[in-house]
Amino acid sequence: MRIKLLILFLLMLSIISGNYYYRNDIVDKSITILKQGNGTYHPVEKQDVRLTDRSLIVNSINPDSLSWFVQKLEDFGTRFCYAENRFEVSEWIASQFIRMGFTNVQLDPFVSSAAGLGDVSQKNVIAILEGSTYPDEYIIIGAHHDSFSTSYPHSMTMAPGADDNASGTAAVLEIARVFMYHEIQPLYSIRFMTYAMEELWMHGSYHDAAKVLEEGLTVKAMFNLDMIANQPDDLDWIFKIIRYPNGDFLLDRALERASEMNMQIYSTYEGMHLSDGIPYYEIGIPVIYFFEYYFSENYHKDGDTLANLNLPYFLQFTRLIGSVLLDISDTVFTNIQETDLKPVLNNLNLKNYPNPFNPLTTIQFTLSSPDIVELSIYNIKGEMIKNYPPEMYQSGTHSFQWEADGVASGLYFYQIKTESGRHEVNKMVLLK
Numbered sequence: 001m002r003i004k005l006l007i008l009f010l011l012m013l014s015i016i017s018g019n020y021y022y023r024n025d026i027v028d029k030s031i032t033i034l035k036q037g038n039g040t041y042h043p044v045e046k047q048d049v050r051l052t053d054r055s056l057i058v059n060s061i062n063p064d065s066l067s068w069f070v071q072k073l074e075d076f077g078t079r080f081c082y083a084e085n086r087f088e089v090s091e092w093i094a095s096q097f098i099r100m101g102f103t104n105v106q107l108d109p110f111v112s113s114a115a116g117l118g119d120v121s122q123k124n125v126i127a128i129l130e131g132s133t134y135p136d137e138y139i140i141i142g143a144h145h146d147s148f149s150t151s152y153p154h155s156m157t158m159a160p161g162a163d164d165n166a167s168g169t170a171a172v173l174e175i176a177r178v179f180m181y182h183e184i185q186p187l188y189s190i191r192f193m194t195y196a197m198e199e200l201w202m203h204g205s206y207h208d209a210a211k212v213l214e215e216g217l218t219v220k221a222m223f224n225l226d227m228i229a230n231q232p233d234d235l236d237w238i239f240k241i242i243r244y245p246n247g248d249f250l251l252d253r254a255l256e257r258a259s260e261m262n263m264q265i266y267s268t269y270e271g272m273h274l275s276d277g278i279p280y281y282e283i284g285i286p287v288i289y290f291f292e293y294y295f296s297e298n299y300h301k302d303g304d305t306l307a308n309l310n311l312p313y314f315l316q317f318t319r320l321i322g323s324v325l326l327d328i329s330d331t332v333f334t335n336i337q338e339t340d341l342k343p344v345l346n347n348l349n350l351k352n353y354p355n356p357f358n359p360l361t362t363i364q365f366t367l368s369s370p371d372i373v374e375l376s377i378y379n380i381k382g383e384m385i386k387n388y389p390p391e392m393y394q395s396g397t398h399s400f401q402w403e404a405d406g407v408a409s410g411l412y413f414y415q416i417k418t419e420s421g422r423h424e425v426n427k428m429v430l431l432k
Contacts, residue, residue: 027198027199027200027201027202027274027275028274029164029226029227029271029274029275029291029295029299039240039266039267039268039269039270040266040267040268041238041264041265041266042255042258042264042265042266042267054323054326057178057179057182057184057322057326058178058319058322058323058326059319060178060181060182061174061175061178061315061318061319061322062174062178063311063312063314063315065174065177066170066171066174066311066314066315066318067306067311069096069166069169069170069173069174070162070166070167070170070229070306070309071306072092073089073145073161073162073166073169073170074160074161074162074166074305074306076088076089076092077157077158077159077160078147078149078155078156078157078158078159078160078161079145079146079147079159079161079166080146080147080148080149080152080155080156080159080199081114081120081122081146081196081197081199081200081203082117082120082152082155082156083155083156083157083159086120086122086123086146086196087121087123089145089146090107090122090123090124090125090145090194090196091107091123093125093145093169093173093194094106094107094125094127096173097125097127097173097176097192100176100177100180100181101180102127102128102129102176102180102192104127104128104130105125105126105127105128106125106126106127106128107123107124107125108123108124108125108126108207108208108211109121109122109123110122110123110124110196110203110204110207112197112203112207114197114200114201114203115152115200117152120197122196122197122203122204122207123196124193124194124195124196124204124207124208125145125193125194126191126192126193126208127176127191127192127193128189128190128191128192129176129179129180129184129186129189129190129192130189131185131186131187131188131189131190131329132185132186132187133187133188134187134188134189135189136189136218137188137189137218137219137220138188138189138190138191138217138218138219138220139186139188139189139190139191139219139220139221139222139223139325139328139329140190140191140193140219140221140222140223140280140285141172141175141190141191141192141193141222141223141225141321141325142172142191142192142193142194142195142205142208142222142223142224142225142276143165143167143168143169143171143172143193143194143195143224143225143226143276144165144168144169144194144195144196144197144198144199144202144204144205144226144275144276145165145166145169145194145195145196146161146165146195146196146197146198146199146204147159147160147161147164147165147166147199147304148161148164148199148200148300149161149300149301149302149304150300150301150302158302159302160302160304160305161304162229162304162305162306162308162309163227163228163229163230163292163296163298163299163304163308163309164226164227164296164299164300164304165198165225165226165227166306167225167227167228167229167309167314168224168225168226168227168228169194169225170318171225171228171314171317171318171321172192172193172194172225173192174318174322175192175318175321175322175325176192178322179322184326184329186326186329186330187329187330187331188220188329190325190329191219193208195208195276198226198275198276202275202276202278202279204276205276205277205278205279205280206279208279209279209280209282209283209285212280212283212285213283219280219285220285220286220328221247221250221285221286221287221288221328222277222280222281222285222286222287222288223250223287223288223290223321223324223325223328224275224276224277224287224288224289224290225290225321226275226276226289226290226291227291227292227295227296227299228290228291228292228314228317228318228321229292229309229310229311229313229314229317230292230294230295230296230298230308230309230310230313231292231293231294231310231313231314232294232310233310235294236264237263237264237313237316238264238265238266238293238294239258239263239264239265239266239290239292239293239316239317239320240265240266240267240268240290240291240292240293241254241265241266241267241268241288241289241290241291242267242268242269242270242271242272242277242288242289242290242291243267243268243269243272243288243289244269244272244277244281244286244287244288244289245269246281246284246285246286246287247281247286247287247288249286250286250287250288250324250328251267251288253324253327253328254288254320254324255267257320257323257324257327258320261316261319261320261323263316263320266293271289271291272287272289273423275289275291277289288324290317290320290321292313292317296308348365348366348367348416348418348422348423348424349364349365349366349397350363350364350365350414350416350424350425350426351363351364351426352364352414352426352428355428355429356428356429356430356431357404357428357429357430357431358404358430358431358432359403359404359405359407359430359432360401360402360403360404361401361402361404361428362399362400362401363375363399363400363401363402363414364397364398364399365397365398365399365416365424366396366397366398367393367394367395367396367398367418368395369395369420370392370393370394370395371392371393371418371419371420371422372390372391372392372393372418372419373390373391373392373393373398373416373417373418374387374388374389374390374391374416374417374418375387375388375400375414375415375416376388376414376415376417377402377412377413377414377415378412378413378414378415379410379412379413385407385412386402388400390419402414404430407430408430408432409430409431409432410429410430411427411428411429412427412428412429412430413425413426413427413428414426414427414428
C-alpha cells in the first residue's frame with residue numbers, strides 16, 4: 001500500500017510540475033514538428049486485399065458521423081477546463097456512449113489545479129466494451145476533450161478546438177459507435193476514454209493512470225489520439241505515428257494496416273511526452289500516439305473549426321486507428337510484447353545522499369550529453385518549495401546541495417527536467 005501511495009504522489013507531482021517547454025502550463029504540441037528529420041518515412045507497398053467482414057467494419061466509420069461529433073463539440077463555444085460548461089461537455093460525451101448502447105459508462109471525477117487558477121473539479125469519461133475472454137484486462141483508446149485558444153481569459157468563452165482535440169474525441173466516439181453497431185466482441189475489454197484538463201498538462205490522463213495503479217487494473221496497451229484532422233490540400237498525405245520504446249509491436253501492426261490502405265506513415269519518438277500517452281508509458285503500459293503530420297496553423301486559435309479540417313484525411317486516419325484497435329483487442333499478448341522497458345525519458349540516474357537526511361543532502365544526476373537542467377523540490381502536497389533555475393551543464397555527473405533549514409520533517413520529491421525533454425522524479429525523507 002505504501003509503495004502504491006508513493007507512486008500516486010509521483011504521478012500527482014508530475015501533474016503539478018510538468019511543463020517542459022512552455023512556462024505557463026500550456027501543453028505546446030507544436031514542439032513535435034521542430035525535429036521532423038528525426039523520424040522515419042515508411043514506404044507504401046500496395047497490396048491486393050480481399051474484402052472481408054473486417055474491412056466492412058472499418059469502412060463503416062462514417063465521415064458524416066465524424067463531422068457531426070466535431071461540430072457538436074465545437075458548438076459548446078469553449079471546452080476550456082476552467083469554463084463553467086466543463087461538466088456539460090463531459091456529460092454530453094457520456095450521453096453519446098449511452099445512446100450507442102454502452103451500459104458501463106462512467107463520469108470519473110477529480111480535482112486539480114494549474115496555472116495559478118486554483119482548484120477545479122473535472123470529469124473524465126469512460127465507456128467500457130467488455131472483453132469476451134479477458135474481461136478484466138483492458139485496451140485503452142483515449143483523447144482529450146478540453147480546448148484552449150489564445151489565452152486563459154479568452155478561453156473561458158471562446159475555444160472551438162475542432163482539431164485540438166474534438167478530432168481525437170470524435171474518432172474515439174465514432175470507433176466506439178461502429179464497434180457497438182457491429183457487436184464486436186474483443187478478447188480484451190476496451191476502455192473508450194475522453195480526458196478533461198489536458199491543455200494545462202495532462203491532468204485527466206495522469207488521474208486515470210493513478211487510478212489504474214490504485215485499482216490494480218491490467219492494461220495491455222493505450223491508443224492516444226490528438227490532433228488528427230489537419231492536412232493542407234496541396235501537399236501529399238502523410239500520417240504521423242509517435243512511437244514509444246515499449247510499443248513497437250503496436251507500430252508494426254499499424255504499419256501493416258497502413259500498407260493495406262495505401263497510407264504513407266511517418267514514425268518518430270519526437271513529441272511522445274506532450275500528450276495523454278505519457279502518464280501510461282511512465283507506469284509501463286505500451287503506447288501508440290496518432291498525430292497529424294502537417295501541424296495546424298489554427299492551433300490554439302479561434303480559427304480551429306470544422307470548416308478548416310480536411311475531412312477525407314480525418315476519415316482515413318480514423319479508419320486506420322479503428323483497424324489497428326480491432327487487431328490489438330483480438331490479439332493474445334506475448335511475454336515479448338509485455339516486457340517492462342524502462343522509459344527513455346528517465347535516464348538521468350537521479351539520486352540523493354544521504355537519504356534520509358538532516359538538514360543537508362546532495363542531489364546527483366548524470367548527463368550523457370550537454371543539456372540545460374532545472375531542479376525543483378516539492379512537498380507531499382505538491383507545493384514547490386525550492387527551485388534551481390535552468391542552467392547549462394556538460395556531459396558527466398553533477399550535483400546540487402539542498403539545506404533544509406526551516407523545513408518540517410517529512411517526505412519530499414525532487415524533479416530534474418532538461419531542455420531536451422528528459423525528466424526524472426525521485427523521493428527523499430527529511431528526519432529532524
